[in-house]
Every structure is written in structure tokens, then in C-alpha cells.
Amino acid sequence: MEKTILYCDSTGRGNTELVLAAAKKRAVELKIRDVVVATTHGGTAVKAKEVFDDLKLNLVAVGISEGYRENGWCFTDEERRRLKKAGVKLLVASHALGDGVASSFTEKSGGRSIEEVVRDTLYRFGQGMKVCVEIVLMAADAGLISMGGEVMAIAGTAEGTDTCIVVKPAYPRKFYEFEIREIVAKPRNLN
Numbered sequence: 582m583e584k585t586i587l588y589c590d591s592t593g594r595g596n597t598e599l600v601l602a603a604a605k606k607r608a609v610e611l612k613i614r615d616v617v618v619a620t621t622h623g624g625t626a627v628k629a630k631e632v633f634d635d636l637k638l639n640l641v642a643v644g645i646s647e648g649y650r651e652n653g654w655c656f657t658d659e660e661r662r663r664l665k666k667a668g669v670k671l672l673v674a675s676h677a678l679g680d681g682v683a684s685s686f687t688e689k690s691g692g693r694s695i696e697e698v699v700r701d702t703l704y705r706f707g708q709g710m711k712v713c714v715e716i717v718l719m720a721a722d723a724g725l726i727s728m729g730g731e732v733m734a735i736a737g738t739a740e741g742t743d744t745c746i747v748v749k750p751a752y753p754r755k756f757y758e759f760e761i762r763e764i765v766a767k768p769r770n771l772n
Contacts, residue, residue, distance in 0.1 A: 587745075587766035592707065594741030597625065600766045601632040601735070604745040607765045608636065608733050611747060615639045615726040619712045619736035623660045626669050629735060629742075641725045643716040644673045648680065670725055677718035677753045678703070678711065699756075707771050709744025712736035714761070718753045726750060731762060743768045 587603045589596040608616065616638055620626040626642035633640055642664060645654045656664075656673065664671050675681045683694035693701070703711035713734035720726045732750045737743045745766040751759035 584763065586764050588769040589743045589766065590768075591770055592709070592738035592743050592768045592772070594737070594739070596737070596743040596766070596768070597628060597741035600737075600742045600745055601629060603766050604733060604735055605632050605636070607745075607747065607763070608633070608638070611731060611733075613638065613731060613733045613747070615641070615720075615730070615732045615750075617641045617643060617713075617716045617720045617726060617732060617734045618742070619643055619716050621645060621654055621740075622656065623664050623669075625735075625737070625740075625742055626664055626671075627667050630667050630669050639670070639726065640668075641670045641672060641720045643719055644671060646673060646675045646680065648675070672720055672723050672725055674719050674723065676715055677722070678715045707744055707768050708738040709736040709742070710746070710767060713744055713746045714748070714759070717748055717750050718756070718759070721750045721752050728752075733765075738768065738771075 618626050618629045620642045644656055678696045678700035700711055713736045717732055717734045726732050731747050733747050735742050735745045746761055747763040749760040
């Protein structure tokens with residue numbers, strides 16, 4: 582099989598429309614039924630809902646946990662209402678690849694947890710790649726996606742999207758069963 586990968590010149594928001602178009606095309610080709618998208622304040626999830634709406638698939642938006650409220654990265658009540666009105670399922674939980682109890686110990690005592698090592702390895706492919714893997718693990722653990730088929734994940738760097746992958750999902754506790762099957766899009770330059 583030969584497929585095209587969309588390589589974005591840079592990271593971030595400017596790639597969102599191109600990445601969502603490439604994602605939809607591949608989702609149709611593979612008959613994907615579950616799409617998981619990272620979103621901080623809901624804008625990317627609403628755009629994804631608009632792009633994928635005619636496919637009638639399961640769209641899950643994954644946001645950052647309440648532990649980051651002081652950074653301004655958490656959903657407001659109005660943003661949550663907007664996603665609900667748009668028909669987007671929302672998951673807000675601790676990151677599967679860090680920011681849990683283990684991170685508390687590494688912050689205080691140094692060292693790295695296994696989750697942080699996996700996270701830092703995925704960062705070599707870009708922040709969006711790390712987030713794509715993470716949000717599928719989180720959505721799986723929350724029971725929001727089917728575990729019987731391939732799942733598409735869409736994420737980015739800071740704002741918008743620049744990365745899309747197709748995966749065989751797994752639960753965090755069964756991480757060795759997780760497979761990245763295709764890269765649909767990613768930034769070529771990570772700066």
C-alpha cells in the first residue's frame with residue numbers, strides 16, 4: 582500500500598483546515614467510526630465536528646484536567662455548553678502520559694516516571710504525536726471509543742491541529758497493545 586503523508590511546514594493553528602481535510606479523507610477511506618480530538622477551549626473540537634458531521638461518527642474531544650485551571654487551560658462552563666450543544670462528547674481527565682501521582686513525586690524528588698519517558702520519546706515526533714497517543718489512551722480508559730477497530734486521533738502544538746494518526750487503541754494498562762498504524766499528517770519542523 583502506498584499513501585501520502587501531509588507534512589506541515591510548521592506547527593500549530595495554521596494547519597488546522599488542511600489537517601482536518603486530510604483526516605476526513607482518510608477516515609472515509611478506512612471507514613473510521615471513532616475520532617478523538619484534543620482541544621483546550623473547544624474551538625478545534627467544534628471545527629472537527631463541522632468537518633466530520635456528515636459522516637455520523639463518534640467524535641470525542643479530550644481536554645486538559647482541572648489541575649491546570651491556574652494556567653487558564655481548562656474549559657469554562659460556557660465552553661462546555663457550546664460543545665454539548667454541538668453534539669461533541671467531552672472528556673476531561675488526567676493525562677495518560679504524565680501529570681498524575683507519579684509526576685508529583687518526580688517534581689519533588691527528581692527522576693522520571695515510565696509515563697514521562699514514553700511521553701518524552703513521543704515528543705521526538707512532535708507535541709501533536711504525543712497528544713494523539715495520549716488522548717486515545719484516555720478515551721479508551723473512559724469507555725468513549727470502540728476497542729474493536731481503528732481509531733483516528735487529531736492533535737496539535739499549542740493551538741489548532743498539525744498531527745493526525747490512525748491507531749489500534751489500547752487501555753493505558755495494556756499499552757503494549759497500542760499500535761500507531763498510520764501517520765496522516767504531522768509537522769516536518771517542530772519549532
